[in-house]
Amino acid sequence: MYIIKVKGKAKIPDYIQLRDEAFVLIAYFRADRPLKDLHRYGLEGKETELANVISGLEFGKLQKLDV
Helix, strand or coil: CEEEEECCCCCCCCEEEEECCCCCEEEEEECCCCCCCHHHHCCCCCHHHHHHHHHHCCECCCEECCC
């Protein structure tokens, strides 16, 4: 699974995208509310690790998600 942080413009907020191994979009959520409904993405119980990864992400850089 891959993660990328997308910069919003004007009234559109910043978003986080989760993509599978084929880079198909499987989820996206607002960067300021990233820890809702993680069970949908198979990331339940990994809120702390995911919050740390998101805080260190640079905008527009695709990164392998290993949590």
